[in-house]
Amino acid sequence: MTAHIFIDGSAGTTGLQIQERLAARGDISLILLDAAEKKDPVRRGQALNDADVSILCLPDAAAKETVSLARANSVRIIDTSTAHRTDPDWVYGLAELKAGQADLISGAARVSNPGCYPTGVIVALNPLVAAGMVPADYPVAVSAVSGYTGGGKQMIAEYENTDGGAGDDSPPAAFHLYGLQLQHKHLAEMQVYGGLAKPPVFIPSVGNFPQGMITQVPLDLARLPGTPTVAHIHDTLAAFYAGSEVIELVSLSDAQTVKRLPGDMMAGSDKLKLYVFGDEAKQQVMIAAVFDNLGKGASGAAVQNLDLMLGARV
Numbered sequence: 001m002t003a004h005i006f007i008d009g010s011a012g013t014t015g016l017q018i019q020e021r022l023a024a025r026g027d028i029s030l031i032l033l034d035a036a037e038k039k040d041p042v043r044r045g046q047a048l049n050d051a052d053v054s055i056l057c058l059p060d061a062a063a064k065e066t067v068s069l070a071r072a073n074s075v076r077i078i079d080t081s082t083a084h085r086t087d088p089d090w091v092y093g094l095a096e097l098k099a100g101q102a103d104l105i106s107g108a109a110r111v112s113n114p115g116c117y118p119t120g121v122i123v124a125l126n127p128l129v130a131a132g133m134v135p136a137d138y139p140v141a142v143s144a145v146s147g148y149t150g151g152g153k154q155m156i157a158e159y160e161n162t163d164g165g166a167g168d169d170s171p172p173a174a175f176h177l178y179g180l181q182l183q184h185k186h187l188a189e190m191q192v193y194g195g196l197a198k199p200p201v202f203i204p205s206v207g208n209f210p211q212g213m214i215t216q217v218p219l220d221l222a223r224l225p226g227t228p229t230v231a232h233i234h235d236t237l238a239a240f241y242a243g244s245e246v247i248e249l250v251s252l253s254d255a256q257t258v259k260r261l262p263g264d265m266m267a268g269s270d271k272l273k274l275y276v277f278g279d280e281a282k283q284q285v286m287i288a289a290v291f292d293n294l295g296k297g298a299s300g301a302a303v304q305n306l307d308l309m310l311g312a313r314v
């Protein structure tokens with residue numbers, strides 16, 4: 001049976017990548033609106049209500065508007081924006097969050113696709129918090145780097161047209177920090193699904209490469225209950241992600257040989273590599289999640305969620 005899938009915002013960065021992933025599939029027929037119709041609420045409402053599942057690839061306000069056009073709560077939607085990620089009426093679309101989460105997604109009408117940065121942070125932290133190894137009130141600090149496609153069409157234009165975003169002819173920086181007022185839109189999501197008592201200190205950055213992401217979570221083992229070893233941390237993550245087809249935990253011995261971790265190492269992949277780097281003597285660990293901001297960080301995750309939802313349907 002063919003599933004009819006509406007992509008709202010199909011001409012944007014996330015929408016185009018979802019289209020690419022679905023274009024060749026015989027089990028899916030795409031509903032796409034042309035340039036004249038794509039901002040018309042009447043046409044968007046029709047497409048939403050006719051589709052088996054709709055994927056919203058829009059800014060938050062436009063995503064909320066599309067959701068308001070649904071005729072019933074049973075209309076099935078995946079929202080890739082930030083608008084519904086901590087809404088209790090929506091299922092969080094990180095299949096690896098806990099046992100049973102994939103089943104919840106399969107049966108859900110409303111699925112919020114995780115944010116790119118939170119994906120890496122939650123995948124690293126949540127199993128350790130759930131196991132009681134990292135207390136909810138541990139002072140978590142995260143640094144991260146994203147490829148410039150993370151900023152959507154506007155940032156892509158800044159980098160690729162080299163106007164640097166400054167409104168003049170200065171070229172874009174090779175690397176810049178941002179979010180420096182510690183107010184990033186992903187903090188709530190990291191806190192809720194990371195199981196933390198308060199949001200982490202989070203310092204994101206952008207590198208001059210299109211796709212890729214690394215999130216880094218350092219831990220001081222001496223301050224954790226029972227003072228776990230580096231191997232304990234790795235073993236806990238290994239047990240949690242055993243059998244996962246998307247999250248690959250790199251062995252400790254392989255991690256020990258790594259000298260450089262390129263930001264764009266996983267560009268083009270929908271998988272996520274997790275590394276535990278550590279020094280037993282200093283009782284320190286840094287957990288790095290390496291993935292594509294547009295893969296497991298956005299469009300790849302949306303297609304994973306869509307497949308779960310369609311699997312429940314047929």
Ligand SMILES: NC(=O)C1=CN([C@@H]2O[C@H](COP(=O)(O)OP(=O)(O)OC[C@H]3O[C@@H](n4cnc5c(N)ncnc54)[C@H](OP(=O)(O)O)[C@@H]3O)[C@@H](O)[C@H]2O)C=CC1
Binds near residue numbers: 012057058059082116
């Ligand atoms: N880029 C990334 O790495 C990630 C992005 N996301 C999320 O995905 C969503 C889309 O982001 P992204 O693809 O990067 O953004 P883009 O800016 O690349 O694309 C947004 C798309 O939405 C369309 N749009 C804007 N307003 C409306 C409206 N009122 N009605 C209909 N269409 C509209 C735009 O059309 P037009 O250009 O004509 O205005 C454009 O095609 C955002 O919520 C973002 O937070 C999530 C994870 C990662």
Ligand SMILES: CC(=O)N[C@@H](CCC(=O)OP(=O)(O)O)C(=O)O
Binds near residue numbers: 080082115151
């Ligand atoms: C580099 C860059 O600007 N990244 C965006 C996050 C990417 C994004 O749009 O994230 P979600 O839709 O997943 O929330 C930012 O920091 O706001």
